[in-house]
Amino acid sequence: GSSITINGTDPNLCIYIKHNASAAVFGSLIFTGESSHTINSFDTYSITFKEGSSLVQSCPGHAFSNTGINNAVVFEKGSTFQVNHTGALDPFAMSEPSSKVKFERGSNIVFNSSNSLALRMNGRNYSNLIVGNNCNIDVQENFASNIDIDNIVINTGAILSINNLTSASQPSLNLKGNILVNGTLRFQQNEHNKINLNFIGDTIQSISGTGIIDFNTGIKTLHISNDFKLNCDIAAMCPVVHHNGNINTNGY
Numbered sequence: 001g002s003s004i005t006i007n008g009t010d011p012n013l014c015i016y017i018k019h020n021a022s023a024a025v026f027g028s029l030i031f032t033g034e035s036s037h038t039i040n041s042f043d044t045y046s047i048t049f050k051e052g053s054s055l056v057q058s059c060p061g062h063a064f065s066n067t068g069i070n071n072a073v074v075f076e077k078g079s080t081f082q083v084n085h086t087g088a089l090d091p092f093a094m095s096e097p098s099s100k101v102k103f104e105r106g107s108n109i110v111f112n113s114s115n116s117l118a119l120r121m122n123g124r125n126y127s128n129l130i131v132g133n134n135c136n137i138d139v140q141e142n143f144a145s146n147i148d149i150d151n152i153v154i155n156t157g158a159i160l161s162i163n164n165l166t167s168a169s170q171p172s173l174n175l176k177g178n179i180l181v182n183g184t185l186r187f188q189q190n191e192h193n194k195i196n197l198n199f200i201g202d203t204i205q206s207i208s209g210t211g212i213i214d215f216n217t218g219i220k221t222l223h224i225s226n227d228f229k230l231n232c233d234i235a236a237m238c239p240v241v242h243h244n245g246n247i248n249t250n251g252y
Contacts, residue, residue, distance in 0.1 A: 001027035001052065009034045014065065017041035017072075025053045025079075034087075036061025041072040045102075051078030060087030064100035071099060077106030088118045096123030096145060103127050105150060111135055121147045121162070121173075131158040131183065142166040143195055151177035154211060158183035163218065164193040170220050172196040181209035181232075187218035194220035201226045208232055 004027075006013050012035035017023050019042040031037040037059050041047050049055060055075075057063045063081075064073050075081055081091060081103075091109075092099040103109060105127050111119060112132040119137050123145030131137055134157035143164040152175070154160050160183075164170070173195055179185065187195070197219050199205050207213065208231035215222060219238040227245040230252045 003028035003030060005030040005032060006037050007032040008037070011035065012061075013037045015039040017043075017046045019043060021046065023047045025049045025055070028054045028056060030056040030058065031063065032058040035059060038063060038065040039073065040065045040068055040100075042069065044069050044071050045074050047073045049073070049075045049079035049081075049107075051076060054080040054082055056082045056084060057088050058084040060085055060089070062089045062093040062100070063091055064093060066093035066100070068100075070094070071102045073101040075101065075103050075107035075109075077104055080108040080110060082110045082112060083115065083118045084112045086113045086115045088113070088115055090118055090120040092120060092124060099124075111137055116140070122171075123147070126150070128153065128177075131155060131160050133157050133183075135159075137161070139163065140165055142168075143171050144169050146171045147173045147195075149173065149175055149177075151175075152179045152181075152185065154181045154183040154185050154209070156182045156211075159186065160184070161186040161188055162195070163188035163190065164195050167192045170194050170196065172198050174198045174200050175205070176201040178205055179207045179209075179213070181207075181211040181213050184212040184214070186212070186214040187216060189216045190218045194218060196220050196223060198223040199226055199228060203227075204229055206231050207234055 108128040110130045114136040127150045130153040136159045204227040206229040216237040225243040229248040
């Protein structure tokens with residue numbers, strides 16, 4: 001498909017969609033350089049990334065700015081937001097529940113840099129969350145609201161570490177799809193500040209991969225409420241509650 005690349009250091013460029021106008025991206029929009037380039041709109045849901053399209057952020061800052069209307073941008077099924085720059089900031093850009101962007105089911109967000117500031121989880125919704133090869137992302141947040149994710153993919157050599165910094169609340173990470181780990185997925189050990197991990201999909205869910213999956217004291221309770229299949233060995237050093245569905249250990 002077609003692509004547009006915006007490259008610059010000074011000044012930064014903002015693409016702004018005016019009132020009653022809209023933009024649809026079917027190819028690739030690429031931001032590069034050391035200035036914070038952005039795309040934003042006056043109206044809600046005015047900018048849509050269609051199936052097969054992508055936004056590649058190889059520049060610092062919030063890709064959709066941190067001002068203006070909520071949900072200016074929508075990533076539809078099959079579209080991808082790719083974060084490559086170590087200075088990139090999270091795409092939501094506002095305090096939850098406000099957000100500059102909506103990730104619809106089947107969309108992808110890919111982290112290709114070791115940049116923990118680009119991934120914010122408290123109160124957020126993702127579809128397919130992917131950590132690229134050899135990237136190390138350490139999420140340290142005061143979790144006050146639930147997190148909803150369809151699928152988590154940790155590629156070879158990558159690490160995703162999740163730590164709740166507050167004991168004031170113990171919200172849930174709700175998973176509707178699968179976990180595939182060829183790197184490391186870790187919930188940091190914590191006796192007081194925890195989160196619940198809930199498998200709540202509407203089709204069979206699985207845990208797969210050749211990597212390290214560390215379900216430890218950072219998880220208050222692991223809840224299984226759906227058909228569930230293991231495709232790898234796993235040790236859960238936390239309480240596990242089976243509410244509904246069949247569990248297939250698949251020989252593991």
